[in-house]
Amino acid sequence: SRSIRLAVIPGDGIGQEVVAQGLKVLTAALPQDIKLETKEYDLGAKRWHATGDTLPDEELASLKNHDAILLGAIGDPSVPSGVLERGLLLKLRFAFDHYVNLRPSKLFPNTSTPLAGRPDIDFVVVREGTEGPYTGNGGSLRTGTPAEVATEVSVNTAYGVERVVRDAYERASSRPRKKLTLVHKNNVLVYAGHMWKNIFDRVGQEYPEVTTDYLHVDAATIFFVTQPERFDVIVTDNLFGDILTDLAAAVTGGIGLAASGNINPTGEFPSMFEPVHGSAPDIAGTGKADPTATVLSVALLLRHLGYDAEAARVEEAVAADLEARDDAYRSTDEIGDALAARVAG
Amino acid sequence: SRSIRLAVIPGDGIGQEVVAQGLKVLTAALPQDIKLETKEYDLGAKRWHATGDTLPDEELASLKNHDAILLGAIGDPSVPSGVLERGLLLKLRFAFDHYVNLRPSKLFPNTSTPLAGRPDIDFVVVREGTEGPYTGNGGSLRTGTPAEVATEVSVNTAYGVERVVRDAYERASSRPRKKLTLVHKNNVLVYAGHMWKNIFDRVGQEYPEVTTDYLHVDAATIFFVTQPERFDVIVTDNLFGDILTDLAAAVTGGIGLAASGNINPTGEFPSMFEPVHGSAPDIAGTGKADPTATVLSVALLLRHLGYDAEAARVEEAVAADLEARDDAYRSTDEIGDALAARVAG
Ligand SMILES: CC(C)[C@H](C(=O)O)[C@@H](O)C(=O)O
Ligand SMILES: CC(C)[C@H](C(=O)O)[C@@H](O)C(=O)O
Numbered sequence: 064s065r066s067i068r069l070a071v072i073p074g075d076g077i078g079q080e081v082v083a084q085g086l087k088v089l090t091a092a093l094p095q096d097i098k099l100e101t102k103e104y105d106l107g108a109k110r111w112h113a114t115g116d117t118l119p120d121e122e123l124a125s126l127k128n129h130d131a132i133l134l135g136a137i138g139d140p141s142v143p144s145g146v147l148e149r150g151l152l153l154k155l156r157f158a159f160d161h162y163v164n165l166r167p168s169k170l171f172p173n174t175s176t177p178l179a180g181r182p183d184i185d186f187v188v189v190r191e192g193t194e195g196p197y198t199g200n201g202g203s204l205r206t207g208t209p210a211e212v213a214t215e216v217s218v219n220t221a222y223g224v225e226r227v228v229r230d231a232y233e234r235a236s237s238r239p240r241k242k243l244t245l246v247h248k249n250n251v252l253v254y255a256g257h258m259w260k261n262i263f264d265r266v267g268q269e270y271p272e273v274t275t276d277y278l279h280v281d282a283a284t285i286f287f288v289t290q291p292e293r294f295d296v297i298v299t300d301n302l303f304g305d306i307l308t309d310l311a312a313a314v315t316g317g318i319g320l321a322a323s324g325n326i327n328p329t330g331e332f333p334s335m336f337e338p339v340h341g342s343a344p345d346i347a348g349t350g351k352a353d354p355t356a357t358v359l360s361v362a363l364l365l366r367h368l369g370y371d372a373e374a375a376r377v378e379e380a381v382a383a384d385l386e387a388r389d390d391a392y393r394s395t396d397e398i399g400d401a402l403a404a405r406v407a408g
Numbered sequence: 409s410r411s412i413r414l415a416v417i418p419g420d421g422i423g424q425e426v427v428a429q430g431l432k433v434l435t436a437a438l439p440q441d442i443k444l445e446t447k448e449y450d451l452g453a454k455r456w457h458a459t460g461d462t463l464p465d466e467e468l469a470s471l472k473n474h475d476a477i478l479l480g481a482i483g484d485p486s487v488p489s490g491v492l493e494r495g496l497l498l499k500l501r502f503a504f505d506h507y508v509n510l511r512p513s514k515l516f517p518n519t520s521t522p523l524a525g526r527p528d529i530d531f532v533v534v535r536e537g538t539e540g541p542y543t544g545n546g547g548s549l550r551t552g553t554p555a556e557v558a559t560e561v562s563v564n565t566a567y568g569v570e571r572v573v574r575d576a577y578e579r580a581s582s583r584p585r586k587k588l589t590l591v592h593k594n595n596v597l598v599y600a601g602h603m604w605k606n607i608f609d610r611v612g613q614e615y616p617e618v619t620t621d622y623l624h625v626d627a628a629t630i631f632f633v634t635q636p637e638r639f640d641v642i643v644t645d646n647l648f649g650d651i652l653t654d655l656a657a658a659v660t661g662g663i664g665l666a667a668s669g670n671i672n673p674t675g676e677f678p679s680m681f682e683p684v685h686g687s688a689p690d691i692a693g694t695g696k697a698d699p700t701a702t703v704l705s706v707a708l709l710l711r712h713l714g715y716d717a718e719a720a721r722v723e724e725a726v727a728a729d730l731e732a733r734d735d736a737y738r739s740t741d742e743i744g745d746a747l748a749a750r751v752a753g
Binding site for chain 1: 483489490493494498521522523524525541542544546547548550551552553554555556557558559560561562563564565566567570593594595596597598599600601602603605606625626627629630632633634647650651652653654655657658659662663
């Protein structure tokens, strides 16, 4: 009988709580004959405080031996900014070559949006995950002195851009509207921007069925709030994707609903699924965290592993649960139970 | 008697039309005994097509001999992306050391916002204008081949960061709420981000009356749409400021109302005032452009030159005009006339 080897990194703050719900729903969704083997990894702020480790090589090697990774949230104010992000979260994305950072945005019925008029929102951002200003290139000279110079280098390769652009065309081509928008800033970041645009145009010749568009990142933020229904698939750089997907989450029901997949499409490395939100230490342990983003990330995980019907069932359960929500308080656990029951039922 | 030497760069598309209204209002606002001497510069797409020039040295030198510059808009789809931006607009900002790119955002009564519930919005973004990823550092290797590598280097100096941070503290200190938020991404862009944060904290010790806050740029976009009333003064990097101010414009009545000043606070070089919007070639010549952003930029210009009462009069005229607007169509020219009449009246 088949099995799934799942690595679980609950992480910090509400990470623990939301991941528990994700696992509940995953178990409820999987066919009976699929064995789910989970292995938990103790990584994050507590571990770093205790041992100084962020992600030791042996654990990285052990994580590799899995079909997928489910991650809760990483980060705590007690840890200097950047230590866990660079040393753990981004290390995973880079080591496992997660070049497609997939972030769907959908405004479900009965969810709140800060936008008047409730536009129809249903798009997906394909954010590059292994290049751009996220590579850690750069440095600081004369640190802390009045003569300090600090640089950050955005590194972009045709290899890296072409593969993510191609992935985005494939996704656009398989969706009803077949529209792909490139977002960059090629009027200022001319070297990287022109390379992105040239590759985008060239690869597009292989997808004549896909309608294309280009927007500068600043203009894109305007359309996110005035006309989000115009977007279908968006492909963009690592940093622009980071910014745009938080904004997208904000206009589609909040960061409590935003799912993401850090995908290695070749299958050479395990892909990693995580909610877009952070560890929210202010509400950790209170049962107030909404596990929906994690559950939707589980749906992405299922689809990535080929369980399309199961993924759809999870997404339908989320839609039904949101539709049925009233103002009554439900804890993280209760929402998880309700979702698992819908999926099982 | 005193005089103002104003350089005028109408530029492309609607630039011509909106600048004409700005000048009308400026003339109406200035005290009778102030002589306004304007000199127009023919720069932009048409000039580039005709001569290949973007901004020749002699014109740059001649522009320097002014008290301020009023710019309409630069850019046209017929010119390759980046040519006019780098060769003209950014060249001016860099050559004249416009290190404070000032962008106020205010939701006037009776203006449309995509946000439900019409939050109270009244903040100003102090965007760094001479560093960051805008310096043009970077390059492309093996351009156009599958082995291409393109880099963009964000250059940040303690010198450049401290002066803009200090300016932002001064502004925050002089406003009723006295709150300053630093926006960066110091969990990923650790070199530049930590330098910004350290300088922000250190300079803040000289301004104990100012309440401070730090947000990652992605989180900031969320608050721009869910809780924009939390912001008073924001200080940020050149690129983050570009992105955030378009979003800010979108939530406060649209890009047709967003003003900006490219300011050299030392007075060594002329400061430059321009609407945030672009040249909008699709509506150029139709009389549909809203000149309000340019008129509000004229108010910033007046304040920069020390005409505080006149600046306030222009802003009040804009507020009154917006308040009185109904659905009746008014051309660019008619709006300009109405504003000039209010200012004169
Ligand atoms: C925590 C941080 C490193 C991360 C990022 O910038 O990618 C987060 O904001 C995200 O979007 O997943
Ligand atoms: C036209 C472009 C170079 C410019 C910028 O990126 O600064 C514009 O978007 C702005 O905000 O003034």
